[in-house]
Amino acid sequence: MAYQSLYRRFRPQTFDKVIGQGHIIRTLSNQLKSGNISHAYLFTGSRGTGKTSVAKIFARAVNCVSPLKDGSPCGECDVCKELSNPANLDILEIDAASNNGVDEIRNLRDNVKYMPAVAKYKVYIVDEVHMLSAAAFNALLKTLEEPPEHVIFILATTEVQKIPATILSRCMRFDFRLLTIDELVKLLMNAFDGIGRKYEHDALVALAQAGQGSARDTLSLADMCVSYCEGEISYEQVIDALGICSPELILNITDSILQGNVDAALYALNDMYEQGKSISGISREITAMLSNISYAKNCVGANAFLKLTSDMYERVRKVASNIENAKILHAMEVFCYLDGELRYSSLPKVMLEMAVLKACEISSDFTQDGILKRIKALEERANNGSFMFEAGSGEGEKPMPSGDKIWGEIIHEVINENASVRVLLDSYTPVCELKDNVLYAYFADENTCKVISTVSDTIFDAVKRRYPNITELKISTISVRTKTDAEIEKIKNLVGGNRVIITGGKTNG
Ligand SMILES: Nc1ncnc2c1ncn2[C@@H]1O[C@H](COP(=O)(O)OP(=O)(O)OP(=O)(O)O)[C@@H](O)[C@H]1O
Ligand SMILES: [Mg+2]
Ligand SMILES: [Zn+2]
Known part of the structure; x- marks a missing residue:
């Protein structure tokens, strides 16, 4: 026999085999037992959560001659046997997605008046009903308004917001919800037990998590693992098969x-x-x-x-x-x-x-917490005197070295501490300048600046340790040094004047 995928093989045939959706099953089951059946239902909810399956069970259940205790079809009586043949004339499935449905719905409107062939009710299951065109919806509406006694409609859709209000108001609506991890684990247990495969519990949890609430998706992934895994379906193998990281x-x-x-x-x-x-x-x-x-x-x-x-x-x-x-x-x-x-x-x-x-990058933390922390750090620096002196203010104080020299000194220190910074700083050397206690580092292009900015805090920390009076490190793109006025003008025109910073002695010419 050809291999049948797990999700088709394990389509529930009775209500007790439907996992989750307890609220829906209970209501439908009560309606069946009391005979208080509505003529139009709308099943909505995410894909692979049981809409079509429940519609099919319900369609057989309303017709079964000797239903089970919960109202499920018995599967044994003549009607059940007849209706399990996909070619039967009483349960009609219309896929609105395959064409926009006008012809089918018109056809349906013309045919609803005929009595069912073997069953009590003719059940129309219209799947993906949101795909119907406006004309098809109108045709459907007419029939929904006054359906013959022997007709039941079950409309199913994943996109209820696309259904016209006129249709919605004529249907009894059921929302199918995503299945929980526990429910999906149970589904997988049933399936693996059903095909006689051993499994680790953690493997089931990993599969259930990957299935994201959809029973069909979970079983499809399980199918893949059944083929992939050797012997027991283990956690390790499932992780590998799904290509997820540990x-x-x-x-x-x-x-x-x-x-x-x-x-x-x-x-x-x-x-x-x-x-x-x-x-x-x-x-x-x-x-x-x-x-x-x-x-x-x-x-x-x-x-x-x-x-x-x-x-x-x-x-x-x-x-x-x-x-x-x-x-x-x-x-x-x-x-x-x-x-x-x-x-x-x-x-x-x-x-x-x-x-x-x-x-x-921590420096981009502009939340209240982050700002408070930085204020606190500033207060600490103020208290321990870091802000107390300005460059060149005192008599006989040593003059500050040039920006380039400072960079050279601190880089040496930084790269010994931190390997990732080393990789970056080995590859890019800026032109530096010290002005008003701000250390400017100019890199060749914007991208380099972005990369370096990710480690600017580490660099600045090192600068502060050696030169506490340097208040800021600025990383930017263009520096113009040793250029003629004409050249500077040209560069300004090229890159925009406000991005050009002129430093040091330019040559005349
Ligand atoms: N609640 C459920 N309990 C057990 N199995 C389920 C459930 N929901 C879905 N399945 C499994 O997934 C398969 C597909 O389910 P079904 O066709 O009913 O989903 P659906 O909600 O109609 O999805 P879609 O929106 O894609 O049409 C079933 O054959 C069955 O194996
Ligand atoms: Mg479906
Ligand atoms: Zn039956």
Whole structure:
């Protein structure tokens, strides 16, 4: 027999096999038992959550001669047997997505008057009903207004906002919700037990998380793992098959980012490249981990819905407890933006690295917390006298060295401390100038400036240690030194006057 995919093989045939959606099943089951059946239903909700499956069960249930206790079709009686044949004439499935449906709906309108062939009710299941054209909706409306006694409509859609109000008001509406991790784990257990495959529980949780609330998506991923895994379906193999990074690795890199540890973050990134993880996958998983951290920090007992392993949850909580919300928020913003941009970029790897650098950057923390911290640092400096003297103010005080000399001195110090800064500073040498206690560093182009700005705090810290009276480090693009007036004019015209800073002695000419 040809292989049948798990989600088709495990389409529920009775209500008790439908996972989640308890509120819907209960109402439908009660209606069936009391015979109080409506003539038009609307099933809405995300994809793969059971709309079509429940519609099919209900269509057979209303007709079954000896229904089960919960109202489900028995599957044994003559009617059930007849209706399980896809070619039967009483359960009619119309796919509104395949054409915009005018002909089908007109056809339907002409045919509803005929009595069902074997069953009590003729049931029309109109899938993806939001795809109907305006004309088709109008044709449908006529029939919905006064359907014959023997007709039931079940309209299904993922996009309820596209359904005209006139249709909505004539239907009894049921909202199918996304399935929880626990529910998806149960679904997977049933499926793997059903095909006789052994599994690790953690493997099921990883699959359920990847399925994002959709039963169909979860079973499709499970299908892939069934083929991929040898022997027992293990956590390790599932992680590999799905191409996701190990949560430990993701937590490590996210922690480094939140700590502003560029060095460790870039090393972790390279580990992931080496494992062959995709750029967009890495980005998505860092974002998901940031969300976990935010929940673990702000909601007591968050693991009730995060469903991390207890060991992992403890580690996430520990990371969360050492970091302020503002930093988590900053990193989330950077990575959400990245996710939107990645699909358009021809340099996704560079984009990811830029995002990591940017998320690490603490100087961009303009939240109340961040500003208060910086004020406090300034107060401390004021108190310990760092602001007390100006360059060249005292008699006989040593003159300050030139900007270039200061840069040379401190760079030597900085690169010994921090490997990531070393990489950057080895590659780019600026022209420097000291003016009014501000150290200006001019780099060749805007991009270099951006890159260097990510480590400017580290550099400035080193400058301050040696030269406490330097109040600021400014990194910018163009410096004009030793140029003639005519040349300076030309450059100003080229790059815009306000970006040109003239330093030192220019030659005459
Ligand atoms: N609630 C559920 N319980 C058990 N299995 C489910 C459930 N929902 C979906 N499935 C599984 O997913 C498959 C597809 O489900 P179904 O066609 O009912 O989803 P749907 O909501 O109609 O999706 P779509 O919006 O894409 O049409 C089913 O065959 C079944 O294997
Ligand atoms: Mg469907
Ligand atoms: Zn039956």
